[in-house]
Amino acid sequence: MKILVTGGAGFIGSAVIRHIIENTSDLVINLDKLTYAGNLESLKSIDNNRRYAFEQADICNREELDRIFKKYQPDAVMHLAAESHVDRSITGPAEFIQTNIVGTYNLLEAAREYWNTLDLDAKQAFRFHHISTDEVYGDLPHPDEQGENTTGKELPLFTEQTAYAPSSPYSASKASSDHLVRAWLRTYGFPTIITNCSNNYGPYHFPEKLIPLVILNALEGKKLPIYGKGDQIRDWLYVEDHARALYKVVTEGKVGETYNIGGHNEKQNIEVVKTICSILNELVPKKSSYAEQITFVNDRPGHDRRYAIDASKMSDELNWRPVETFETGLRKTVQWYLNNQTWCKNVQDGSYKRERLGELSTQVEGE
Template sequence: MRIIVTGGAGFIGSALIRYLMKNTEHQVLNIDKLTYASSLFSLDSIKNNPNYYFKQVDICDKQVFDVINEFRPDLIMNLAAESHVDRSIDSAAPFIQTNIVGTFNLLEASRHYFATLSAEQKKSFRFHHISTDEVYGDLEGTTDLFTEETAYYPSSPYAASKASSDHLVRAWYRTYQLPIIITNCSNNYGYYQFPEKLIPLMVLNALEGKPLPIYGGGHQVRDWLFVDDHVEALYKVATEGKTGETYNIGGHNEVKNIDVVKQICVLMDELAPKDYPHEQLITYVKDRPGHDNRYAIDANKIARDLNWKPKETFATGLIKTVKWYLDNLEWCESISNGQYNRERLGQITSIQQQLK
């Protein structure tokens, strides 16, 4: 099978590509704009795999039409997105452009490509759109869980842009019969996550003795999903899920933000001890606007229909994650300054590692 992964140099996208290279014989084309949060370093372990290809492309660019027609995929997995809520509050425009306009452009390119396929090829083609539980809004004051039927009620510009993209994908299924699948996931964590996100930020700040900033009282609840579990679920949905369906993917790990940070502090006391407990570094800061209090996924559908459940508990996934960041400070520095991307792009150009 030939697979296009958009945003494949990002956190979840790179984990997905590493999974595909390790566990399948599929040919995979990674198309990525290489924004601040993307790192080709995250794909260093598979860069020479003969089934892996990379092309620097913005999903908003019309070049996407040519790339899809040239590679002729059986499956497109759209993970390209702006995803940081704080950044969306500061400036919503990039989120509107990438998450809405970019998804529209991909859908149109996919629709035109789909029309060129034979009847038999059309049966196996799929467009898999990867989204977030944040489109559902806030579960504050209830013990309910987000199901696939939960109405959308996004709070942040980021969540609203992802909700918009989900609606576009469903419309292209209904109107144009483009075979689509949507997945909505809970908070991911794990290896190669950009250091502005909660867990890597706390690990790296704690290591340097910097403050550990917590919004409000830190009582916001999130369902935490280890990224390796997530990408296994994505592949299962993409290959076994039913066209036109939505599948929620969750980790069954509801934890308050303050408790996440305190658990990190305990691990840092053990793995990188200082002459004081790391919990002393916790600092409470003004809450951000529109901050949702609780997200929680009901993942019964994917468990029932596709026999998928997460393998990692939050405790087992967190210790793996903290240890990884402590052992990979070079990666953290490289993604912060973008140097590796520049060097690697030069190598790709020189050896002409483009589409075959």
């Protein structure tokens, strides 16, 4: 297969490309705008591979998309290009609307026009795989909210039938793009598949996100900021497990289906941070515990309290399960950041100093 991967220089996209090049005989075309979160150093290990090609382009540029489809004639598209940081979407939603909604529309139309030129067999084999997030579902009941009569009962999980209820500009823009993808399937018969994943972590993660930010701040003796009480619950998925799942879906998934991909690892944010501190105490010991650097800050506006994925459809229909537990995956992640300080320095180009993003100066106290 020839697979066009959008956003392939980003965190998840680069993991997908490395997986495909290292474990299959497929060809990959990496289409990436190279924004602050895209870094070709994440693909250094496969950069010279004859089955890999890179095109710097913006999915909002229709002419460039048409050129790339005509030049490479892919058999499938894996669409990962997106603005993805909730905090950035709070203070600057316009880029999220443009990239995640308008960009997805442009890509769908360019791909559909190309698809219409294919012969019948190629048309039937073609796939447009849209990679989305569990955040489109809003949030789930939190254990603290359940009351005495529900003690011991299992809490609900996101399934593929869960209604959409996005909370942030980011998740609203991703929900919008999901709706476009489904509409192109229903209206035009365009062969689409959607996946919604839980929180990813692992190597090559841009340090605006919780786990890499905490690791790097801890090593530099800086504060480890925790929103609210740190009791927000997320389902954590190791990025290389996710990459394997995405390849399973694009090669074996059924057109028109949605697949939820989760790590089966529900953890409170405070627990995640304390576990990182514990691993660092062991690997890079110092006189005091890294946990002493933890500080609590005002919560993010509209912060979802709990996400959790039911990934049984992935295991039942596509025989996929995560390999890493949270403990093994997090230890690998911490060790990777310890071993790759040069990458960490290079990816921070001076415009981002790991400061807090997404705080509203106009927010009413107590709101």
